[in-house]
Amino acid sequence: MTPLRFASLQPAPLAIEYGTGNRPRHALTLAAVWAATRVGMLVLLLVDHLGDSGVAGEVHRLYRSWYEQLVQGAFPLNDVTWQYPPGAAVVFLSPAALPWLTYFQAFVAVVLLADAVVTLALARAGLRGSGLQGAGLQEAGLQGAWLWICGLPLLLNLPLARYDVPVTAFAVLALLALRGRPHLSGALAGIGALLKVWPLLTLLGTPKGRTTRTVWACAAASAAVLMTVLMTGFSDPLDFLRQQGARGVQIESLGGTALLLAGEWGWPGKVAFQYGAFEFTGPYVPAVARLSLALSLGAMCWLLLWRIRARRWTPATAYDAAFAAVLLFTVTSRVLSPQYLIWLLGLAAVCLTSRHTCQRQVALLMIPAAALSSLAFPLLYDHVVEGTALGCLLMVLRNGLLVTAAVLACRRLWAATV
Template sequence: MTIQQLRPPLRPAERGTVRPWPAVGALWVLTRLGMIWLLAHDSLGIGGVATEVHTLYRSWYAQLGQGSYPVGDVTWQYPPGAGAVILSPALLPFLTYVQAFTTLVLATDAVVTFALLRAGGTGVWMWVCGLPLLLHIPLARYDVQVTALAVLGLLALRRRPVLGGALAGLGAMVKVWPALTLLGTPRGRTTRAAWLSAACAAAVLLTVLALCFSHPLGFLRQQSGRGVQIESIGGTALALAHRAGWPGTVVYRYGALEFTGPHVQAVGRAALALTAAAFCWLLLWRMKAARWTDATPFDSALCAVLLFTVTSRVISPQYLIWLIGLAAVCLTSARTTQRPVAVLLLPAAAASSLAYPVLYTDVAEGSPLGCTLMVVRNGLLLAAALLSARRLWAATVPAGGARWTMRRRPPAARCPQ
């Protein structure tokens, strides 16, 4: 065996493909400075975004500091792991709460950027350029941290399924959706290792938090009472119905603007039924899928979260942070089927930031401009979800739904007796 044969495979940079570190770094700094400026000038006509951190997060921080999750607070609708994120600014005691929170978001954002850059492909550009389309919303919500757990978990799945599963399990304890990133793990040892480690990591975190804080599961009561938010697809249908004469109104409940009036509960139940149907379709896909590539776990994660997003009763603008992160992971693989889906998510993100905070008054009042904007945004998300599901199915399920089997060698002919 020659020395050349003993050498490990060359990395992309060694083959002459130089990763664009300086360009990505410069663009990241420029765009994040713009986002920080918007957050610092949150009262320039598009204000209200930082209220979450200034008031709500700080009040939760104070309650958690006393050893209890928020009790009787209808705005607390998150799994116990969210408490750890809300308390994380204590790691920087020399800063104010808002300053520390924003600093940690930016640090997490930088980690995601670095991980995507190392993974290769065009995913890092999706993340670096896509996140600023949401203006300063990512800096004032803790969804970047959740998305980081999902992104890092997916990138680790192929070589370190135990680590990937653990990160997904921790993410699920912060906001449930990262559990969906394990849907497309290859059958066999990888799936067993990833799913078991996810369950163990979630159980350990829940146990620790339950020992340290009281009422860790109180969020379930608040979550079940949510209605139809004005930014959801159901809310868009109700806004259009209102313009046609439907007598419903918009009220502030559960930390968001929701519709009340005749048939609203039916719309909410329909959304839940569609979510259940999406889950059943994903299970069917899992059973029938037979062609796996390195991109399949990424593609299925984006598809699953998209389906659960469009059937949600909420669809807040920060949901686009999740989708941009998952689309970025898909674009790290040359074999992804989700490139057209990623393209649709960019204008959807821009439309989301127009809907909130820029033109939120129009959206809340159901003006022609507000209705048009929500139809465009939700139409793009719905189109992306349907396209994602169709492309994932076509790439992984053989024609006719038959299971794909490896072609076996014919048995050796027996010697005549």
């Protein structure tokens, strides 16, 4: 029996060696495609800087003006465009670490660095999840990294001119650290929550028991420490709450799509630039805004019900739950800006790093959703603002796809765990 048992174990080292030998090839391919696509995004950003779409203007004007106030030790006060949690100051101040560059150049460099970190983390997690058993499984394990690398450029130059990639990096790293380093996972999620709130949803699907207590405690501790530092070093850190509460219905949101269609049937409302975005004004707009908030509250209640009822946990449940949760809050948001797709691409990519995920098909829907978003902004944004037939069609397709994805994600999560 011993020789037979020994013989049955012999192929395993060969398979592992074969899989490991393909790692340099996969790594080089990933790196080459990442570099090529990011160079293309940089070229688009340069063209934009020359005046094509104005995407880069937010960094040149808005972010830089906030930076100049923050370096003086004060958060923007009575600024209707400042609607972010205090931790966002860390990202807007980060270009100061590269003083030999202009603010714009340094900000783009920080975003690219965060992008590279996400790519590397996804690739490592995917290779671990594949078990390194042969080239075919390695390629399957890299699906998450490929989704991120190829999906982000579909948003054109937008990701390089917004601070959402660094925020997404905290969420992605928090999820990927959950299994082996729950303390680090919680700390990263807590910091991410102070950057833009939604990364806290990455903790929704943590396994019940000690792991959940650990990550939530570490998240609270890290958020408290960062908040204490910000409140000590800066004045008016909570002024953003007043500006956020006054937001209306942005034209890219699901409610905005309903109002766009209502305009085709005689609704007398108009589009106005306020609070740093194009929003609807006119009758029924406050009611639509309240309905969006009610839907977000309903989404939270459903997620809490799922959490209570869930019984089966897999290594991918936390990934799947985070993706479904952010999808729900995205489609019920009053804003739903195009950069929200950065969050969804990052979380979808995390799901694809695990062969246990139940969200594989839903994750792939983020590819056409990102492409439609870039058509709506910046390429054909005038049509959306003016409410033309083409603009309405784009928003119906994009938001309809996201709603479908949210429903499917919730159904699959429930079926897989409850």
